[in-house]
Amino acid sequence: MVRAMSDSTFSAKDLACVRGGRVVFAGLGFSLATGGALVLLGPNGSGKSSLLRVLAGLLKPAHGLLAWDGQPVAEDPEAHAARTHYLGHHDAVKPVLSVAENLRFWAHLHDPHAERAGRAVDAALARFGLARLATIPGKMLSAGQKRRTNLARLLAAPSPLWLLDEPTTALDRASIKVLEDVLAEHRAAGGMVVLSTHADINMPGARELHLDRFSVAEEFDEPAALAGGSEVAR
Ligand SMILES: Nc1ncnc2c1ncn2[C@@H]1O[C@H](COP(=O)(O)OP(=O)(O)OP(=O)(O)O)[C@@H](O)[C@H]1O
Numbered sequence: 001m002v003r004a005m006s007d008s009t010f011s012a013k014d015l016a017c018v019r020g021g022r023v024v025f026a027g028l029g030f031s032l033a034t035g036g037a038l039v040l041l042g043p044n045g046s047g048k049s050s051l052l053r054v055l056a057g058l059l060k061p062a063h064g065l066l067a068w069d070g071q072p073v074a075e076d077p078e079a080h081a082a083r084t085h086y087l088g089h090h091d092a093v094k095p096v097l098s099v100a101e102n103l104r105f106w107a108h109l110h111d112p113h114a115e116r117a118g119r120a121v122d123a124a125l126a127r128f129g130l131a132r133l134a135t136i137p138g139k140m141l142s143a144g145q146k147r148r149t150n151l152a153r154l155l156a157a158p159s160p161l162w163l164l165d166e167p168t169t170a171l172d173r174a175s176i177k178v179l180e181d182v183l184a185e186h187r188a189a190g191g192m193v194v195l196s197t198h199a200d201i202n203m204p205g206a207r208e209l210h211l212d213r214f215s216v217a218e219e220f221d222e223p224a225a226l227a228g229g230s231e232v233a234r
Contacts, residue, residue: 005160005190007034008069015064017050024050025214026063030207032194035187037203040196042211048196049089051211052163055194056086085154086163091146092153095139099130099149102138103156110157117156124155128178143170151179154186162186164195176201 009031016026024047030038040048053059055066057073057080066073073080093102103124107117125131128148133141141149147170154162162183168176180202183193193203 005034007190008160008192009033009067010036010161010192011067011070012055013065013067015051015054015066016062017047017054017059018062019050023062023216025211026216028064028209028211028214030209032192034190034192037183037187037193037195037206039201039203039206039208040194040211041208046211046215048211049165052086052088052165052194052196056084056163057081058086083159084161084163085157085159086165087150087153087167088165089169091150093138093141093146093149096137098135098137099141099145100125100134102149103152106153107156110159120158121156124152127155127182128152129175144172144175147171148175151182154182160191162191162193162195164193166196166198168197168199168201 011029011031013029015028017024028051032038040051042048050059054061057066057077068080068083093099094105097105100121103121104117107121107124108114111117111120125134128151130145130148130152133145133149136145138146138149147167151167167179171179176199183195183203187193193206195201
């Protein structure tokens with residue numbers, strides 16, 4: 001079942017990110033409305049993963065403002081974490097738990113109502129073709145199966161804002177099609193998506209943001225800005 005989400009906006013204004021003493025990007029902005037999608041493009045090292053971590057609240061921007069419905073995200077980081085699903089490069093599949101147990105873990109964190117969480121897990125397993133792997137421990141999965149288990153978390157623990165770092169990595173063509181359909185349904189229900197990719201992914205109406213257009217050539221050594229590039233503990 002697709003649950004409709006309320007109208008929202010997610011915007012970034014004049015964002016800058018510093019890592020290892022270097023300005024990765026500066027002057028970056030966008031605005032996403034309900035159902036919107038943004039594709040982050042750019043060569044290796046241009047800052048796609050860094051931007052996704054900034055958007056997830058895991059990395060402090062050196063400059064700029066992130067806002068949800070016009071309210072600065074930094075004013076209520078817990079609310080932002082609750083509305084956000086961030087899937088990074090590294091699979092978060094726990095090796096000794098089975099595929100279903102992994103998903104149940106995430107679903108129950110998100111929704112303490114056991115029956116509802118259980119239904120969400122079953123639907124997520126079916127959607128990503130994982131039903132036959134439900135009892136297999138995470139450590140025995142192939143790279144693509146692990147990736148599908150991670151993506152199934154999006155459905156097992158639904159939230160409005162999906163931030164996905166190269167979600168098609170290790171997926172076969174059929175699984176990419178499933179992901180494309182899931183992304184379209186999420187947007188149709190009022191969700192938002194920001195994802196990075198080096199591959200083609202079909203997302204009708206998505207806007208593109210080319211990170212290399214926001215790169216800055218010179219070194220940046222302002223102490224306050226360097227402090228702003230720190231990881232945020234969670
Ligand atoms: N933990 C870190 N500490 C310091 N610098 C980092 C760190 N992680 C990334 N960087 C630097 O930040 C810059 C942007 O890296 P990032 O991973 O965001 O790029 P990307 O566009 O996602 O690259 P790729 O396409 O290779 O995944 C790079 O110059 C990288 O060296």
